[in-house]
Amino acid sequence: MYKFHVSIFFSISEEFLKLVPKHRSVINDLILKGIIDSYAISAESGKGWVIMNCKSKSEAKIHLERSPLYDYFDLEIEQLLVYDSQMYRFPKVVLN
Template sequence: MKKFQAIIHFDMDEQFMNLVPPHRTYINYLINKNIIDSYAVSMESQTVWITINAETKAEIDTYLAKSPLYKYWDYTIEELFVYDGQLYRLPSVQLN
């Protein structure tokens, strides 16, 4: 399984906020299925960053297209070569 980063830019209108709750339900489903590793949103720049596990970019397109917010998005998908962070490390040893 490969890791990809979806970088999504969006524009909001009146209906956008009404679609956020079903969108969050869908994102939570993908997180629970270990399809999404991380999900971050900036309202300042109206950008979303999603780290996704998949075999192909086409598979990611399929996942993204099922979001209720899809029509608001302009996005790119990039395959990641390295993905590292604290959650991927062994816990540090704490001596008593």
Template sequence: MKKFQAVIHFTMDDSFMNLIPSHRTYINYLINKKIVDSYAVSMESRTVWITINAESKTEADKYLAKSPLYRYWSYHIEELVVYDGQLFRLPTVQYN
């Protein structure tokens, strides 16, 4: 399984706000299925970053296309070679 980073720029209107609950339900589903590793949103730049586990860019794109917010997005997907962070480290041993 490969990892991909989707960088999404979005626009908003009144309908967009109504779709957020169903979009979050879909993202939570993908997180629970371990398809999405991380999901971050900046309202300042209207950008979303999603790390996706998939076999190919095409498969990652298919996951994105199922979002209720898809029509508000322009994005690109990049394959990641390294994906690391605190969550992937062993816990620090603490002596009593």
């Protein structure tokens, strides 16, 4: 299993906004299954970023094709060499 960074570019329209709840359902499912580690959408531009666990770029694309917003997306998918975050660290010890 490899980690992939997906950059998503899109334009928002009324039709796009109508599909967001169904899209969020797909994303939530992929997060629960451990396929998506993180998912972020910019509040200022039509950009999003996803970190995915997949065997290949084509598998990452197949998962994203499940989204009803897929036709609105321009994607860049890159395999990561290094990925680190607080999520992969031990919790901080708090002595109370």
